[in-house]
Amino acid sequence: MHDTIATVYELSAPGRAGMDLPASDVPASDLPAEEVRADCGLPELSQLDVVRHYLALSQRNFGVDSGFYPLGSCTMKFNPKVNEAIARMPGFSEAHPLQPQETVQGNLALMFELQRWLAEIGGFAGVSLQPSAGAHGEFTGLLMMRAFHRERGDIKRTRIIIPDSAHGTNPASTTMAGFTAVEVPSNGRGNIDLEAVRAACNDTLAGIMITNPNTLGLFEERIGEVVELVHACGGLVYGDGANLNAVVGIVRPGDLGFDVMHYNLHKTFSTPHGGGGPGSGPVGASARLRDFLPGPVVEMANDPNGPRYRLAMPVKSIGRVSPFCGNFGMFVRAYAYIRQHGAAGLRANSEHAVLNANYLRVKLRDAFKVPFERINMHEFVCRGAVDGAGVRALDVSKRLLDYGFHPPTNYFPLIVPEALMIEPTETESKPTLDAFVEAMTAITKEARSDPAQVKAAPHRTPVRRLDEVKAARELVLSDRAALSLGPLPGPAPQAGEGSGPGGGRRRRDE
Amino acid sequence: MSYVPHTERERRDMLAAIGVDRVEDLFAAVPARVRFPELDLPPGLAELDLVREMQAQAAGNFPADPARSFLGAGVYHHFRPSTVDYVLSRGEFYTSYTQYQPEVSQGMLQALFEYQSMICRLTGMEVSSASHYNGATATAEAVLLALNAASGKRRKVVISPAVHPQYREVVKTYLGGAHAGIVVGDDDGTADVARLKALIGPDTAALVIQNPNFFGQWEPIEGLADAIHRAGGLFIVVADPISLGLFRPPGAYGVDVVAAEGQPLGIPPNFGGPHLGIFAARMAHVRRLSGHLVGETVDADGRRGYVLTLATREQHIRRAKATSNICTNSALCAVAAAVYLATMGKRGLREVAELCYHKSHYAAAEIGKLKGFAVNPQAPTQPFFKEFVVRLPGPAAEINARLREQYGIIGGYDLGGDYPHLKDHMLIAVTELNTRASIDQLAMALGKVTA
Numbered sequence: 026m027h028d029t030i031a032t033v034y035e036l037s038a039p040g041r042a043g044m045d046l047p048a049s050d051v052p053a054s055d056l057p058a059e060e061v062r063a064d065c066g067l068p069e070l071s072q073l074d075v076v077r078h079y080l081a082l083s084q085r086n087f088g089v090d091s092g093f094y095p096l097g098s099c100t101m102k103f104n105p106k107v108n109e110a111i112a113r114m115p116g117f118s119e120a121h122p123l124q125p126q127e128t129v130q131g132n133l134a135l136m137f138e139l140q141r142w143l144a145e146i147g148g149f150a151g152v153s154l155q156p157s158a159g160a161h162g163e164f165t166g167l168l169m170m171r172a173f174h175r176e177r178g179d180i181k182r183t184r185i186i187i188p189d190s191a192h193g194t195n196p197a198s199t200t201m202a203g204f205t206a207v208e209v210p211s212n213g214r215g216n217i218d219l220e221a222v223r224a225a226c227n228d229t230l231a232g233i234m235i236t237n238p239n240t241l242g243l244f245e246e247r248i249g250e251v252v253e254l255v256h257a258c259g260g261l262v263y264g265d266g267a268n269l270n271a272v273v274g275i276v277r278p279g280d281l282g283f284d285v286m287h288y289n290l291h292k293t294f295s296t297p298h299g300g301g302g303p304g305s306g307p308v309g310a311s312a313r314l315r316d317f318l319p320g321p322v323v324e325m326a327n328d329p330n331g332p333r334y335r336l337a338m339p340v341k342s343i344g345r346v347s348p349f350c351g352n353f354g355m356f357v358r359a360y361a362y363i364r365q366h367g368a369a370g371l372r373a374n375s376e377h378a379v380l381n382a383n384y385l386r387v388k389l390r391d392a393f394k395v396p397f398e399r400i401n402m403h404e405f406v407c408r409g410a411v412d413g414a415g416v417r418a419l420d421v422s423k424r425l426l427d428y429g430f431h432p433p434t435n436y437f438p439l440i441v442p443e444a445l446m447i448e449p450t451e452t453e454s455k456p457t458l459d460a461f462v463e464a465m466t467a468i469t470k471e472a473r474s475d476p477a478q479v480k481a482a483p484h485r486t487p488v489r490r491l492d493e494v495k496a497a498r499e500l501v502l503s504d505r506a507a508l509s510l511g512p513l514p515g516p517a518p519q520a521g522e523g524s525g526p527g528g529g530r531r532r533r534d535e
Numbered sequence: 536m537s538y539v540p541h542t543e544r545e546r547r548d549m550l551a552a553i554g555v556d557r558v559e560d561l562f563a564a565v566p567a568r569v570r571f572p573e574l575d576l577p578p579g580l581a582e583l584d585l586v587r588e589m590q591a592q593a594a595g596n597f598p599a600d601p602a603r604s605f606l607g608a609g610v611y612h613h614f615r616p617s618t619v620d621y622v623l624s625r626g627e628f629y630t631s632y633t634q635y636q637p638e639v640s641q642g643m644l645q646a647l648f649e650y651q652s653m654i655c656r657l658t659g660m661e662v663s664s665a666s667h668y669n670g671a672t673a674t675a676e677a678v679l680l681a682l683n684a685a686s687g688k689r690r691k692v693v694i695s696p697a698v699h700p701q702y703r704e705v706v707k708t709y710l711g712g713a714h715a716g717i718v719v720g721d722d723d724g725t726a727d728v729a730r731l732k733a734l735i736g737p738d739t740a741a742l743v744i745q746n747p748n749f750f751g752q753w754e755p756i757e758g759l760a761d762a763i764h765r766a767g768g769l770f771i772v773v774a775d776p777i778s779l780g781l782f783r784p785p786g787a788y789g790v791d792v793v794a795a796e797g798q799p800l801g802i803p804p805n806f807g808g809p810h811l812g813i814f815a816a817r818m819a820h821v822r823r824l825s826g827h828l829v830g831e832t833v834d835a836d837g838r839r840g841y842v843l844t845l846a847t848r849e850q851h852i853r854r855a856k857a858t859s860n861i862c863t864n865s866a867l868c869a870v871a872a873a874v875y876l877a878t879m880g881k882r883g884l885r886e887v888a889e890l891c892y893h894k895s896h897y898a899a900a901e902i903g904k905l906k907g908f909a910v911n912p913q914a915p916t917q918p919f920f921k922e923f924v925v926r927l928p929g930p931a932a933e934i935n936a937r938l939r940e941q942y943g944i945i946g947g948y949d950l951g952g953d954y955p956h957l958k959d960h961m962l963i964a965v966t967e968l969n970t971r972a973s974i975d976q977l978a979m980a981l982g983k984v985t986a
Contacts (some may be wrong), residue, residue: 029839030641032650033877044616044707044883049890050971051897057918060753060782067657067780067881073619075877079646083625086642090626103538104630107582113550113620116593121606122807123948131595131807145575145801147880157808158863160850168711173588197860201679206855230628244564275562280569290862300643301633301827302666306863319708342710348609348671348701349807361589366538366797368578372571377539383561384549400553400561426639435850437636454540455549481835486638488840489932495833495845498822502662504831505650 030081034506037068041493043075066507083237085487086300087431095235095385095458097434097446098192098240100270100292102378105365108295108358110535117357122349126335133334137323138349139360140307143288145365146371147266147308148279151339153318155351159267163304167202168343169285169310169317170232170261176341177219179259179274182231186255188217190240190438204231209352211440215243215397216433219250226254232261237278238268239445240438241397242382242404249535252282259313261285269452271403290352294359305355309321316341321350377451382459385449388462392469396441406438409445411472416479418443421468423490424482428464538626539947550860564673572964578829599804599945602973605898607922607964608749608948609670609699611799613777614967616878619801619871629867633827637842638834644841647866648829650873657779657876658793659786660815664826666869667812667861671702671795674773675709676814676825677792681769682715683743683823689740689768690715690901695731697748698773700953706743715740728754728776732762740871745773746785748985750962751895751922752914759787769820776800776813776872777891778920792816801875802868811868825859827866891921894974898965899923901978907985912960922964924950924957928985931961937984946981 033348036484070078088094093252094101120129129477140152156162174182174304185204187195189211194477196206201450217235233255237245252262264286270400278286290296291304298304321336336350353388366374379402386395386405393407422432422445434446449458472479483489541549546558555561562570580588601612620919623629627642632648634640647665654663667673678692692710694703696719707717720731728744735742742763746754763770769791774784777799797811798804816824822845830844850857879887899919903910907928911917927934931949938944947961954960965974 030645032645033873036653040718041880042882043618043880046614046883046890046967049893051894051974053893054896056781056892057753060918062779062783062787063783065780065784065874065881065884067653067876067879067884069880069882070877072616072618072878074703074883075874076621077878079618079874080625082642082646083622085639085645086627086631086644087636087639088627088630090630094632096632098631099831101630101632102766105538109584109624109629111586111589111593113553114590114593116596116598118803118805119601119612120596120806121597121599121604121610121612121804121945123606123608124597124945125932125939128597128939128945129806131592134595135592135838142576148572157865160860161653161668161672164712164860168708171712193849193851193854193857194860194862196855197857200855200857201709201860203714232786232803244562246564249566272565272710274574275571276565276569280572281566297629297867298632298863299629299865300631300640300647300870301866302868303668304863305809316935343711345701345704346672346708347550347808348705350670352808353806354803354809357589361585363584364588364725365580365585368574368576370538370579371574371576374560375539375547377541379560379561380541380546380549380553383553387553398554400564402561422636423638426636431639432636433732438796446775451539455545459613481639487641488638489836491637491840491842492832493833493844496830496842497847499830499832500833500844501843502648502651502821502828503655504649507652507656 032504032506033068033078034504035069036070036074036078039069041069041071043072051217092429092431093453093461094431095433095447095449097162097448098267098429100448100450102295102450104295104297106200106371107204110339112354112357113344123390130334132353133323133533135360136356137334138322138358139324140323141306142363144309146273147286147288147309148277149239151315151318152307152309153320153322154307155319155345155347156287156306156308156351157347158302159287159289160198161308161346162308163194163198163265164201165308165319165346166263166285166287167198169314170201170263172317172341172343173261174231174313181229181416184230186222186225186230186233188235189235189241189440190266191234192267195234210244214246215241216246217251219247222251222254225256226260228259230258230260232263235264236265237269237393238402241406242401243397243399244402256282267292268403274368275375278312284314284353285309290355290359295359295362296355303355305352305354315339317343319343319346328491330331356462381449381451381453385447385458386503389465390423404446404448406444406446408441408443410443414472414476416472416476418445420482424468424479425464426483427485430464432459555975583917598718600831601968602970604942604945605775605947605965605977606945608962609796610706610804611964611966612804612968613799615801619874622874623867623871628870634843637840641840643866644829646870646873648831648841649830650869651875651957653873654813654815657776657784658774660793661818662821662824663815664824666824666865667814668865669808669810669812670773670794671705671986673781673794673812673814674702674704677707677771677794678741678743679713680792680820680823681771682713684738684769684820690736691740692717692744693734693739694719695730696720697745697750698743698745699749702773714769719963721816728759729974730758732759735762735766737766739768741769741771743771747775747778747920750924751889752917753917756788759822766932775920777888781888792820797868797872800872809868811865823858826849826861887967891965894921895965898974899964901974902981905978921966922962925961925963927959927961930959934984938980941984942976942980944977
């Protein structure tokens with residue numbers, strides 16, 4: 026029913042071209058002969074080939090624009106089209122980051138306002154827009170915590186508490202920042218275990234990384250005590266802002282005592298996920314940590330002709346984590362989102378995100394057990410296996426694809442076996458949620474009447490289940506048709522070097 | 536309020552199903568003393584008013600006419616084929632998440648797989664990640680890969696002073712948690728890599744150079760690969776992807792890891808981001824690579840398909856032991872680069888590189904004729920690609936201000952801030968977008984404003 030789509034290398038024909046460039050209008054200079062290559066190895070396609078190819082590929086991809094995408098922890102909300110149009114305005118998209126600052130006052134003003142608004146939303150003293158993603162923000166915040174302790178000569182603080190429900194980026198960022206992760210369990214109500222936190226608090230603790238609401242979608246009921254315990258032993262509190270969409274205008278993490286937090290502009294602030302990026306992960310900091318923020322940040326000075334904006338490094342900055350000003354194109358979209366909604370609209374968005382998630386939980390709980398059941402925030406986690414039928418959460422997810430829905434997040438958080446983590450977001454309507462409930466309920470019936478059908482799903486997608494073991498074992502990471510163009514340039518592989526795709530004989534004369 | 540679709544009746548029905556009276560009741564777990572803060576934000580706007588306000592905001596910048604801009608230094612105005620934004624505007628692509636459900640993500644997966652394939656050919660490497668944030672963080676991750684490959688035995692990284700200054704800053708920040716040292720070679724502006732060789736020792740995990748370097752010049756790399764390999768470290772090169780359409784790829788001179796900024800491949804300057812981190816390496820390092828990798832496989836019916844692979848390197852599986860914390864990357868920008876490369880093709884990219892080369896040399900010759908100016912004064916015989924250094928008869932900032940105010944030209948990058956010995960020097964970038972007329976006007980204007 027579905028054909029394989031030929032790759033750009035399979036479509037290539039020697040001598041075909043997709044683009045003419047103007048003839049040179051200057052005299053030719055001699056090329057450095059020893060530096061010139063014969064062939065850069067790119068394919069040769071017509072423009073129509075290119076357009077049809079990528080159109081066909083796009084039709085094999087599912088986005089928020091295609092349908093309901095309840096992927097927990099990812100906040101797949103509607104990405105307003107007006108934001109895309111705004112980000113393409115030439116004043117924004119064509120501006121060069123190294124232009125003299127007096128020529129880009131509009132962009133610096135936008136960054137200054139966004140810093141201020143994010144600080145207001147999070148309850149922080151300062152914000153840097155430098156980090157390019159959530160994990161990048163985590164790494165940044167941890168480096169700031171490290172710098173804070175070191176400045177005080179407190180060099181023995183090497184441990185970071187991380188709950189067992191945390192995103193995998195938390196421990197990975199911890200290692201990158203030179204700390205050791207100490208995992209603490211969750212308790213029977215889905216909160217972090219306060220006694221375990223207490224036991225981990227001593228003078229070697231650098232801090233805690235905490236997600237609130239946590240990845241079970243639950244607001245930490247004893248968050249005040251957690252913060253107090255960590256602060257009392259000299260540690261700092263890092264907030265993973267991945268779940269901020271639950272609480273904009275509801276509570277400010279800074280008011281709960283958090284010292285530093287990243288914001289995912291590509292979750293809470295509606296910038297598109299782009300198939301995995303680009304995102305943006307600004308970091309907010311409390312008064313005692315703001316001087317360590319990465320820079321440059323934008324500052325404002327009032328002069329007689331009005332406000333003037335300039336880039337400056339915070340006084341104890343950990344340095345740059347991105348070149349230039351960070352992912353400015355994402356700032357434009359997030360700015361437009363905040364500007365469009367205002368305080369009342371932002372709070373209403375969070376309220377509806379929570380309303381939708383609770384409605385789904387209540388509607389689904391008879392078919393799928395919710396292990397830590399109480400009023401949840403923007404998402405909830407249920408057990409996705411259908412007992413007695415041998416149908417697992419993954420099977421239910423794959424079957425959902427046949428019903429035209431993107432599945433929830435599978436097998437995360439790790440503390441719930443067979444987890445399905447469901448986050449509907451505020452932009453989905455009741456009829457959409459009802460249709461999803463109907464599909465999920467229908468799948469549980471199918472699982473009992475015809476489990477083989479569910480276990481073999483999906484049936485209606487362009488490809489069926491893929492062999493991931495084969496992919497990891499054979500490691501075909503580059504198109505074989507590209508390799509048929511000839512070997513890669515370079516010296517012969519050294520002894521012990523792998524001989525994977527492209528690793529065969531090579532010559533230097535390409 | 537049009538962002539949420541609920542009608543009043545639906546809202547009521549949903550609250551009733553949940554068993555609460557008011558939406559506020561859903562937030563009882565939030566401590567009352569901090570619940571529902573009054574946020575000090577401007578009131579919301581209708582879409583029509585929003586567009587008007589954003590137009591005014593965008594107009595608060597000096598319009599960068601690409602033909603009359605000579606500013607590069609890591610971000611370039613290049614021609615962008617119309618196919619690129621056409622593809623990027625497909626909602627199926629840009630509103631999707633990372634491809635954890637491959638059955639409904641074959642479009643992005645194949646596009647990224649083809650991106651990896653083209654990057655491998657272009658750089659002469661055997662494996663490419665599916666993208667990193669930008670060229671600077673790709674460079675930092677390449678350095679972390681080298682430290683990882685050295686298993687803690689070598690903790691020193693030698694970086695050429697002719698690597699982009701902001702990339703060096705990002706590498707330094709990244710190493711803040713890695714217990715490793717960074718050594719930047721001395722610099723007198725001559726791109727003397729022989730001095731770098733002297734810094735390499737048994738404690739060196741990596742040598743990092745940029746080629747063509749930050750000043751646009753090819754480095755005399757003879758013997759560098761051997762020197763670092765003899766010491767047991769890795770050779771990391773920061774490359775310009777446009778140059779690879781015409782010139783020798785890093786794979787041809789013994790490089791282990793290539794990091795590059797992919798912005799020239801169809802991505803707007805965007806005031807500095809989002810851009811694209813290109814990260815490619817020898818197959819021997821595939822298990823130490825950071826970032827997503829797309830691999831080819833088959834489905835249950837034997838049809839070709841694609842999946843994210845080697846996830847055992849990544850944070851969501853390995854957690855504290857992952858090769859990197861990277862999750863969100865720059866996938867859509869990688870698709871932009873793929874569409875750019877497929878559209879330009881073998882011949883088109885070569886022609887872009889040729890135009891950059893010839894036009895920049897024409898500009899250098901014209902500016903070199905001006906009284907009080909000198910082109911590449913520290914290395915006059917070193918070949919260069921699309922950028923060159925100009926010694927000016929006065930401060931760069933003042934000259935740039937006059938170029939802008941009197942001629943509407945955006946001049947080159949003032950080098951004095953990053954390189955104190957290059958006070959009164961600017962770095963001029965010339966691409967296929969600069970016409971002969973605009974180059975002539977720049978030369979004329981430079982002469983006039985310094986007369």
